[in-house]
Amino acid sequence: MNALVLLFAAAGAYGTALMFGTLGEILTEKSGNMNLGVEGIMYMGGIFGLLAPNIYETAVGAGNANHFVAILLAMLSAFAIGGLAGALFSFITVTMRANQNVTGLAMTTFGTGVAKFAGELRRLKVGGYVTLSNDLKFAFDNHFMPQFLKDIPVIGKIFFDQNEFFYMGIILAILMHLFLTKTKTGLYLRAVGESPVTADAAGINITRYKYVATIIGGGISALGGMVYTMTTAGCVWIEASISGTGWLAVALVIFCTWRPLNSIWSSILFGGLMIMYLRIIVPFFPMELYKILPYVVTIVVLVITSMRNIKDKQPPASLGLNYFREDR
Amino acid sequence: MKEVKTPLIRLAKRADIDKRKAWAIRIGSILVALILGMIPILMAGENPFVSYMIIIQGSLGKAGYIRQTVKRAIPLLGVALAIAPCFKMRFWNIGAEGQITMGAIFASFIAIKLGPSGLPLVVMAILMCIAGALGGAFWGFVPGFFKARYNTNETLFTLMMNYIAIGIVRYLQGGPWEGRPGTQIIPMFTSNARLPNVLGVYCGWIIVLVMVVIVHIYMNYTKQGFEVAVIGDSENTARYAGMNVGWIMMRTMLFSGAICGVVGWMLVSGANGTLNSDVAGGVGFTAITVAWLSQLNSFAMIAIAMLLAIIGKGSATLQTRLNIPASVADIISGTLLFCMLACEFFINYKLIFRHKKEAEV
Numbered sequence: 001m002n003a004l005v006l007l008f009a010a011a012g013a014y015g016t017a018l019m020f021g022t023l024g025e026i027l028t029e030k031s032g033n034m035n036l037g038v039e040g041i042m043y044m045g046g047i048f049g050l051l052a053p054n055i056y057e058t059a060v061g062a063g064n065a066n067h068f069v070a071i072l073l074a075m076l077s078a079f080a081i082g083g084l085a086g087a088l089f090s091f092i093t094v095t096m097r098a099n100q101n102v103t104g105l106a107m108t109t110f111g112t113g114v115a116k117f118a119g120e121l122r123r124l125k126v127g128g129y130v131t132l133s134n135d136l137k138f139a140f141d142n143h144f145m146p147q148f149l150k151d152i153p154v155i156g157k158i159f160f161d162q163n164e165f166f167y168m169g170i171i172l173a174i175l176m177h178l179f180l181t182k183t184k185t186g187l188y189l190r191a192v193g194e195s196p197v198t199a200d201a202a203g204i205n206i207t208r209y210k211y212v213a214t215i216i217g218g219g220i221s222a223l224g225g226m227v228y229t230m231t232t233a234g235c236v237w238i239e240a241s242i243s244g245t246g247w248l249a250v251a252l253v254i255f256c257t258w259r260p261l262n263s264i265w266s267s268i269l270f271g272g273l274m275i276m277y278l279r280i281i282v283p284f285f286p287m288e289l290y291k292i293l294p295y296v297v298t299i300v301v302l303v304i305t306s307m308r309n310i311k312d313k314q315p316p317a318s319l320g321l322n323y324f325r326e327d328r
Numbered sequence: 329m330k331e332v333k334t335p336l337i338r339l340a341k342r343a344d345i346d347k348r349k350a351w352a353i354r355i356g357s358i359l360v361a362l363i364l365g366m367i368p369i370l371m372a373g374e375n376p377f378v379s380y381m382i383i384i385q386g387s388l389g390k391a392g393y394i395r396q397t398v399k400r401a402i403p404l405l406g407v408a409l410a411i412a413p414c415f416k417m418r419f420w421n422i423g424a425e426g427q428i429t430m431g432a433i434f435a436s437f438i439a440i441k442l443g444p445s446g447l448p449l450v451v452m453a454i455l456m457c458i459a460g461a462l463g464g465a466f467w468g469f470v471p472g473f474f475k476a477r478y479n480t481n482e483t484l485f486t487l488m489m490n491y492i493a494i495g496i497v498r499y500l501q502g503g504p505w506e507g508r509p510g511t512q513i514i515p516m517f518t519s520n521a522r523l524p525n526v527l528g529v530y531c532g533w534i535i536v537l538v539m540v541v542i543v544h545i546y547m548n549y550t551k552q553g554f555e556v557a558v559i560g561d562s563e564n565t566a567r568y569a570g571m572n573v574g575w576i577m578m579r580t581m582l583f584s585g586a587i588c589g590v591v592g593w594m595l596v597s598g599a600n601g602t603l604n605s606d607v608a609g610g611v612g613f614t615a616i617t618v619a620w621l622s623q624l625n626s627f628a629m630i631a632i633a634m635l636l637a638i639i640g641k642g643s644a645t646l647q648t649r650l651n652i653p654a655s656v657a658d659i660i661s662g663t664l665l666f667c668m669l670a671c672e673f674f675i676n677y678k679l680i681f682r683h684k685k686e687a688e689v
Contacts, residue, residue: 110662120653292495
């Protein structure tokens with residue numbers, strides 16, 4: 001039992017990265033755009049989120065950096081690059097009407113390339129690992145909740161012994177849920193994703209909704225990459241370590257049945273699965289086979305959700321399809 | 329009546345565009361991408377023209393370099409051929425990586441178990457090729473089956489299968505097939521399990537060129553290829569015409585997986601001489617770029633596979649010579665794909681400017 005609590009407490013950090021990635025993609029997919037480039041976007045978010053505070057700290061000198069400014073810069077820089085990627089995706093699929101699947105795959109190649117390139121250039125420039133001072137590292141992984149909350153059995157470790165991004169993720173999930181279900185704009189956005197023909201007839205500007213949702217969605221996904229580098233990876237840029245997270249986030253969107261609130265528990269669950277081999281030792285079972293467990297679980301989940309085929313747990317009806325007014 | 333203002337730019341669908349013009353637009357987009365690819369090089373503070381020269385020199389400058397470039401192009405071409413029918417069918421198979429790896433595992437099984445018995449090379453090659461094809465076909469069939477039966481999302485399914493296949497190799501490397509304990513390396517195959525070289529490159533290049541012809545015929549001149557094309561255009565039409573869509577999907581995935589598996593066999597038996605977890609090494613993803621850039625045309629794939637191999641090999645040289653990270657290859661191939669996707673717009677539509685229209689009136 002105790003091992004399980006410790007597992008899920010530790011899963012919070014990796015799970016937060018997944019949570020942002022998933023939330024961003026949910027918003028994107030609600031507009032009917034299926035951006036398979038999350039992997040590339042999270043890669044870029046990962047490096048640009050680190051570069052901004054790294055450059056800032058180099059400029060003001062180690063130890064003089066303001067924690068708040070550093071975190072804000074990291075978030076802005078990651079969000080900006082993710083938003084740019086979302087804009088590029090929208091331009092190619094909405095304006096230029098290209099196939100969404102292939103564009104997403106191109107985004108993955110492009111994004112990983114850009115991230116590795118930027119990381120390597122910076123590494124050459126600083127002459128060593130791209131990283132931050134211990135002072136700032138602490139600021140990015142600050143478990144700030146008071147001790148008495150952390151001491152609550154079971155819940156305390158899992159829900160209160162977490163860094164600031166964990167709570168930001170939960171707040172974002174709640175806000176996105178409220179936005180999609182309680183506001184007029186959210187309703188319009190869902191209409192665009194479900195039936196662009198109807199939405200167009202109702203006078204909703206399809207192009208604008210798709211663009212804005214994809215740009216903001218890309219930005220949020222990129223924040224996930226930033227969270228990964230700044231917490232799980234300990235503010236150090238290691239090219240390969242983030243690999244696969246974005247794809248898992250895309251899978252989680254299906255697992256969450258496109259509902260933001262579900263992303264909270266499911267990302268912690270999958271965060272747990274990803275690090276389980278480190279925490280819960282199974283004797284006589286080969287480690288390398290143990291590591292593929294989350295992928296097997298993902299497949300099982302995909303198959304089960306598709307077999308059950310429940311009516312209100314379906315993707316937005318026009319997901320992955322481009323809308324051409326003249327094709328009606 | 330109030331006059332309605334015509335917008336500055338209007339779109340009109342092109343009824344038909346002659347093939348030469350369409351390819352001219354596509355080649356133009358490749359040039360645009362290569363120009364855009366200069367941006368990261370400029371950001372690294374180097375001269376882009378010099379860098380491109382180094383890329384070409386490093387990949388084609390010497391006979392030895394050309395051989396290495398061709399060696400890179402072989403699996404790219406093979407896998408692009410494999411995924412072409414899937415993409416034609418709008419089945420987003422991004423699991424080529426896993427299918428290659430599975431084929432490689434099956435082929436390696438034969439090499440490791442039967443190699444020491446001293447069977448002749450030809451027998452070994454045939455057995456390993458069949459094993460590889462079976463392995464890849466099996467790995468491709470699983471997601472195909474669930475897509476056909478339950479409409480399970482094939483993109484993520486095939487992707488997850490990649491991680492599983494690679495995980496299995498890692499296990500074999502550190503466990504049952506490990507050579508000297510602790511090395512995590514599978515020993516090199518015996519010489520009867522290795523493909524011979526022809527003109528300095530392992531004979532896989534002959535095999536893929538044969539496959540180009542086979543896939544071309546399969547896609548364009550067989551009933552099965554026609555069925556694949558119909559499903560790609562409209563699944564409902566296919567159903568209405570009485571085609572068994574589910575079975576065609578599974579069959580195409582078996583075909584595609586088998587080709588990937590054969591590529592896996594060539595990689596372990598020809599290029600590497602043994603199995604390791606990096607056997608596919610991203611080929612499955614780069615091949616998607618190859619397939620799409622060549623418009624799923626088998627013969628165009630030869631050129632595009634070479635182009636991407638040149639960029640890949642040349643970027644490695646660029647890194648050693650000028651300290652420009654080799655990942656510039658990914659940026660350029662991503663940009664190529666973006667430009668190619670966007671340029672289809674100009675092939676399908678024409679822009680009409682306001683004043684031009686007035687002139688016509």
